[in-house]
Amino acid sequence: MKEFLVYTALRVLLFIGMVGLVVGVWTLLDSDGQVNMIWPVVIAFALSGVASYFLLNRQRDAFARKVEERAARASAAFEERRAREDKE
Structure with a gap:
């Protein structure tokens, strides 16, 4: 959860x-x-997306590892429950 919050906060900033x-x-x-705010927001959205790809690589990898670990634990727990049901 911490990795998600850090990555999201950095993306927003x-x-x-x-x-x-x-x-x-x-x-x-x-x-x-005078600035019509639509175009600067669209341009900033595109630029921040490209910049985050390069600048936030470490945080994105940490978040992905955490998600992968959690998915592996959930899968192992599911397989364990399924094996117990098969024994019964």
Whole structure:
């Protein structure tokens, strides 16, 4: 659970940072100084997705290992229950 929370929090922070960066650059480049928030959010979503692929690799791997361990334990428990039922 901890790995999930860490990975999710880092993804959210990365997205918020990208929104701030894109809005800041957009404001500097736009002569009106007005920003329609739809496009910066879409651009930030795409950029944060690509950035998280590279920057959050370690956290994603830790989360995947935890999920795999949990699935293996659940599968082993299921097989154990099934073997007990077969004996009866």
